[in-house]
Amino acid sequence: MPAADLPLLIDAARRAGRIATSFTGPAAQRWDKAGGAGPVTEADLAVNDMLTDVLRTARPDYGWLSEETEDTAARLDTDTVFIIDPIDGTRSFVEGSKTWAHSIAVAQGGQITAAAVYLPMLDKFYTAALGQGAALNGVPLTVSAPRQMRDCSVLVTKPALQPHHWRSGVPPALKPGHRPSLAYRLALVAEGRFDGMLTLRDSWEWDIAAGALIVTEAGGTITDRAGLALKFNNPHPTLNGIIAATPLVHEGLHTALQPASA
Structure with a gap:
């Protein structure tokens, strides 16, 4: 309800x-x-x-x-x-x-x-x-509308910029940025202030749950780092990293990442 x-x-x-x-x-x-x-x-x-x-x-x-x-x-x-x-x-x-x-x-x-x-x-x-x-x-929210990956901005912390995470080097759109709250990082994507956010570490459900819906209801896409849909209330309440972005940027990030196990 x-x-x-x-x-x-x-x-x-x-x-x-x-x-x-x-x-x-x-x-x-x-x-x-x-x-x-x-x-x-x-x-x-x-x-x-x-x-x-x-x-x-x-x-x-x-x-x-x-x-x-x-x-x-x-x-x-x-x-x-x-x-x-x-x-x-x-x-x-x-x-x-x-x-x-x-x-x-x-x-x-x-x-x-x-x-x-x-x-x-x-x-x-x-x-x-x-x-x-x-x-x-x-006020209703809508995610941004970048035309191509090279023009976008992605909120990411330094550990995700290690070269071994990426198939062909770190995409130039990824620039280090920090907000202590993961929920706020997700909300900034929904607000259109960033085209995406990325964390490759296991994430607690309570850090992600609210922001995940705000992103998708604003027109964005959110999955775990393997590109799988998020499911909440798991026995061990963690998620396998997060990719949250506009649909175009999400596809670009997921394609650029090295394959990850589910």
Whole structure:
């Protein structure tokens, strides 16, 4: 029920923004997760607690997958699941930067049906519902329309620029660029500010879920690095890298990459 779920996600994301911005990033208490999984702050946990209460109370029959909640197999027994990153780009939050986001999505049968990505410090609110388009602050979004690969811009981090990833060298369109939030990188493609984004590393579902629908509803194409369609709510909630771009650029990137196993 994308139409019914999206208003719930929008309200929850706005509440998340009010909670997160009540903390001062560098002053917020923080910890390092085990296994080098990165930092977490008291703001992440406060937002996660609120989202758990608000969303699960509203949809008690939905499963739950969040970066800041211990995962269990219970979600695999539900057809519909919330996929949440309370603060995507926690390092950015800790540094006092503005490019962190709340990423909230609903997946049904492995497909994202409703999504919200909210950057409260930039006043940017991206939304999408399956079959109903994507928007930024209520204004419809459409991906860019580059005429050929050499004219495009692709948001990519340095590890993906290693020559061994590419059949015939790194395409000239790929220029290093960094946004701490993967959800925001995807939203920038939907907004048309970049023609594509690429990450070749395994990616957590909660970093990708909301942005994936925003890209496709804006007319873009998104797959894993092997060119396969994304499926969410997997037993191990990771995806095999991401290629998100306009249809032309997606085809060019996928063709230029060395073959990858699924």
